Amino acid sequence: MxxxxxxxxxxxxxxxxxxxxxxxxxxxxxxxxxxxxxxxxxxxxxxxxxxxxxxxxxxxxxxxxxxxxxxxxxxxxxxxxxxxxxxxxxxxxxxxxxxxxxxxxxxxxxxxxxxxxxxxxxxxxxxxxxxxxxxxxxxxxxxxxxxxTPGIVKNPPYGAEIDAALAHCDPRLAALLLLCAHAGLRVTEALNVQSGDIASGRIRIRGKGGKERIVPLGKRVRAALSELPPLDETGHYFGWDYHRATYRLQKAFRAAGYAQSWRGFHAARKHSGTRLYTATRDFTRVGLFLGHSSVDTTRRYVAVQDDDVAGEVENF
Known part of the structure; x- marks a missing residue:
């Protein structure tokens, strides 16, 4: 039949x-x-x-x-x-x-x-x-x-790769990478950003599960976006789908000498989470920044050094 x-x-x-x-x-x-x-x-x-x-x-x-x-x-x-x-x-x-x-x-x-x-x-x-x-x-x-093997070990956050790749990105691709690696956005969230979402140095994100959050933008991200004219009357900054964006950023990684280090956009989001945790030592604040419902999820996005508490236990 x-x-x-x-x-x-x-x-x-x-x-x-x-x-x-x-x-x-x-x-x-x-x-x-x-x-x-x-x-x-x-x-x-x-x-x-x-x-x-x-x-x-x-x-x-x-x-x-x-x-x-x-x-x-x-x-x-x-x-x-x-x-x-x-x-x-x-x-x-x-x-x-x-x-x-x-x-x-x-x-x-x-x-x-x-x-x-x-x-x-x-x-x-x-x-x-x-x-x-x-x-x-x-x-x-x-x-x-x-x-x-923990996921953060199998797919760790980017480190020096970010700045190296940025040197080989055109302004629009650089803005996309910064939205993921500095603002902690998922790549799908970043690709859907519109100029109307940004106000007073913050961006309104409609994220996973239909949840909204307000994300503060660092000066480097603000500068990158301010130099980009929107592509159309809707205010979108990016005209790529996920596969085209991946292809472009892979080229930038190859040009920077990090072809074997490419681990997708999610490692850039982990880069953001790890940097923020290093600065705050607070999983709850990092989770709010990344848009996680559970701190358990946030822990999978943060690479904590093995000797992270060495200073605290010194005088035990």
């Missing part, structure tokens, strides 16, 4: 309950990867607790996991709507022994990658339950070992 694919995940959510269930059952029965991805995206953007606040990057990561799991399930003889009680553990086990591919890396998948794949497949089964196609929860008891 040929399935009619929904190019927009929202179209699935607008189906009647009966029609949605039929579409989800057909997709699972035929191992239709793309339709299962659409069902999951439909659930994530309309019915999950996060709703439309689910980020594009999260949806992409879940789609990657589903595109990995569904062919594995088909080849392993797993019936998606009626999986065996050990099938979740079987998938996790083969992920843990799978060899990495590409980028010159050797060894098995990292614990964080395994966890990301499992999170995506768990989302798939939440979506199938939402659609009324199954009540199965094959990953409910599947154990995913935690990553023993």
């Amino acid at each position: 040929t399935l009619v694919r929904a190019s927009d995940a929202l179209a699935l959510s607008n189906l009647t309950d009966a029609a949605l269930r039929v579409r989800a059952v057909e997709a699972a029965s035929s191992y239709d990867v793309e339709l299962l991805v659409s069902v999951t995206h439909g659930y994530m953007t309309t019915a999950s607790r996060k709703g439309a606040r689910t980020s594009h990057k999260t949806l992409e990561a879940y789609g990657l996991a589903i595109r990995d799991f569904v062919p594995w399930a088909r080849d392993a003889g797993v019936t998606l709507l009626r999986p065996g009680r050990r099938d979740g553990g079987r998938y996790v086990a083969q992920l843990q022994t799978r060899q990495t591919q590409g980028n010159g890396k050797r060894g098995t998948l990292s614990a964080s990658t395994v966890a990301q794949y499992v999170a995506g497949v768990r989302a798939l089964y939440r979506a199938l339950r939402w659609a009324g196609a199954t009540e199965a929860q094959p990953f409910e008891d599947a154990h995913v070992p935690p990553d023993p």
